Amino acid sequence: MLPISAIIMFIFGATVIYGGLAYFIYRAFKKQKEDEQD
Amino acid sequence: MAAIGSAVGLGNVWRFPYVCYQNGGGAFLIPYFVALFTAGIPLMILEFSVGHWARKAPPETFKKIGKKWEWVGWLTVLMPFVVAMYYVVIMAWCFSYMIYAVDLRWGGDAGSFFSSFLGDTGSPVILGGLSIPILLGLVAIWFTVFFILYKGVKRIGKVVALTVPIPTILLIILTIRGMTLPGAIEGISYYLTPNFSSLLDINVWLAAYAQIFFSIGVAQGIMITYASFLKKKSDINNNAFIISLADAGTSFLAGFTVFSVVGYLASTQGVSIAALGEQIAGPNLTFITYPTAISLLPFAAAFFGFIFFVALLTFGIDSAFSMIEPISTSLNDKFKFSKAKSVGLLCTLGFLFSLIFVMGNGLHLVNIFDHFIANFGLVVIGLIECVLFGWLFAVKKIREHANSTSDIKIGRWWDILIKYVIPLVLSVILILSVVENIAKPYNNYPWWIILFLGILPLALLFVFSLIFTKIKPKGVKK
Numbered sequence: 149m150l151p152i153s154a155i156i157m158f159i160f161g162a163t164v165i166y167g168g169l170a171y172f173i174y175r176a177f178k179k180q181k182e183d184e185q186d
Numbered sequence: 187m188a189a190i191g192s193a194v195g196l197g198n199v200w201r202f203p204y205v206c207y208q209n210g211g212g213a214f215l216i217p218y219f220v221a222l223f224t225a226g227i228p229l230m231i232l233e234f235s236v237g238h239w240a241r242k243a244p245p246e247t248f249k250k251i252g253k254k255w256e257w258v259g260w261l262t263v264l265m266p267f268v269v270a271m272y273y274v275v276i277m278a279w280c281f282s283y284m285i286y287a288v289d290l291r292w293g294g295d296a297g298s299f300f301s302s303f304l305g306d307t308g309s310p311v312i313l314g315g316l317s318i319p320i321l322l323g324l325v326a327i328w329f330t331v332f333f334i335l336y337k338g339v340k341r342i343g344k345v346v347a348l349t350v351p352i353p354t355i356l357l358i359i360l361t362i363r364g365m366t367l368p369g370a371i372e373g374i375s376y377y378l379t380p381n382f383s384s385l386l387d388i389n390v391w392l393a394a395y396a397q398i399f400f401s402i403g404v405a406q407g408i409m410i411t412y413a414s415f416l417k418k419k420s421d422i423n424n425n426a427f428i429i430s431l432a433d434a435g436t437s438f439l440a441g442f443t444v445f446s447v448v449g450y451l452a453s454t455q456g457v458s459i460a461a462l463g464e465q466i467a468g469p470n471l472t473f474i475t476y477p478t479a480i481s482l483l484p485f486a487a488a489f490f491g492f493i494f495f496v497a498l499l500t501f502g503i504d505s506a507f508s509m510i511e512p513i514s515t516s517l518n519d520k521f522k523f524s525k526a527k528s529v530g531l532l533c534t535l536g537f538l539f540s541l542i543f544v545m546g547n548g549l550h551l552v553n554i555f556d557h558f559i560a561n562f563g564l565v566v567i568g569l570i571e572c573v574l575f576g577w578l579f580a581v582k583k584i585r586e587h588a589n590s591t592s593d594i595k596i597g598r599w600w601d602i603l604i605k606y607v608i609p610l611v612l613s614v615i616l617i618l619s620v621v622e623n624i625a626k627p628y629n630n631y632p633w634w635i636i637l638f639l640g641i642l643p644l645a646l647l648f649v650f651s652l653i654f655t656k657i658k659p660k661g662v663k664k
Contacts, residue, residue: 153212154374
């Protein structure tokens with residue numbers, strides 16, 4: 149079993165990196181759609 | 187996509203895990219994230235914005251802010267060209283290992299196999315023999331780089347549509363396999379459990395900034411060149427965030443891939459992970475520790491070994507051709523070469539210079555070149571970029587240009603990072619590295635080796651930058 153501190157580091161890292169990446173990719177797609185509509 | 191391919195490379199798969207391990211495991215992630223947001227992303231925005239604004243390769247871009255700075259542009263494109271010469275050699279090793287993985291040719295002693303594969307002489311000055319498998323790999327990689335680049339940007343787009351997602355999928359498959367192995371949790375625990383006392387160690391912070399700096403691929407003219415190809419409407423800030431986070435995400439994932447297998451290896455050999463410490467570094471990790479663990483897999487060992495090296499090759503190829511693209515575009519801008527001519531010339535030259543790394547002393551030369559170019563060359567360029575754009579050029583204009591393309595507006599905090607924080611951090615890294623290298627020469631090599639193989643190539647790059655600046659192309663209209 150992973151120590152609790154390792155689990156916290158995993159959640160922190162995954163949230164910042166993959167959460168951030170997902171957010172910015174979502175923004176890029178959203179902008180692309182808006183540009184196409186314009 | 188091409189910029190993501192350029193940023194994500196071999197360094198993400200073997201460098202990040204062992205740097206993280208050496209600097210406090212999970213605790214390293216904290217300075218790593220701080221470095222990502224205070225140096226990596228701001229520099230990425232800077233290079234993207236400047237390249238997008240100038241719409242030229244680095245020499246012409248730097249010339250736009252002042253004719254006397256053209257040489258800095260040439261320096262930024264010459265540096266990755268030199269890196270490519272030995273980077274391609276590491277890829278050639280991966281190419282051979284991809285074939286060897288089919289029958290797990292390294293057997294039970296991957297360490298001896300690696301030495302014999304290289305024909306290692308144990309010294310950078312004893313040449314030894316030419317390694318035919320590495321030579322063949324080298325020809326294949328340089329030819330591939332030529333084939334991708336000579337037709338221009340459109341072919342790059344088609345290639346990266348495959349070479350970015352494929353290795354990522356392979357890495358995910360390897361991670362899933364690694365996580366299901368006995369002992370994997372111990373490996374992951376080693377990777378993630380924070381040792382908070384290491385946060386007080388300045389070297390951990392320096393290692394984090396260095397990792398971000400080298401991994402993301404800034405200060406190499408690559409992002410300036412790629413940004414010059416972007417459409418006018420392209421969102422600079424969003425692109426910079428996506429590329430930087432994709433790079434960090436690959437490193438984070440690679441940590442799981444590698445440490446789950448390292449945990450398995452330790453459990454199979456009945457030793458602690460700490461006992462493997464010396465093996466978890468640089469080429470040892472990729473070419474000794476990982477193959478050893480792969481051959482111990484209960485089933486489909488050859489398959490997982492094969493896809494590991496395919497992943498490394500496909501990660502590496504984008505980075506390799508992105509190191510040639512800036513100097514190729516620069517030659518085309520200044521001397522009006524055709525794309526095929528400049529790429530052909532550079533790949534031939536690159537291949538010929540790469541031959542010096544194919545001999546029995548190749549591993550040592552790769553280590554020396556990498557140490558001096560990564561620790562000094564790129565840091566100096568990053569520092570010059572921040573000083574030039576932050577102090578001599580209106581940094582506010584660069585920020586406004588980036589904001590004009592993007593919904594995500596960056597504020598004055600970015601100016602402060604470019605003008606003060608990043609130059610300060612890079613100066614400290616540079617000074618400490620110089621002091622450390624003077625106190626203890628790299629790998630305890632004699633000074634003449636350090637001067638001849640480490641410092642002289644860097645000095646020559648400065649000289650060639652000035653020569654390229656001084657040459658006036660004949661028959662080219664202003």
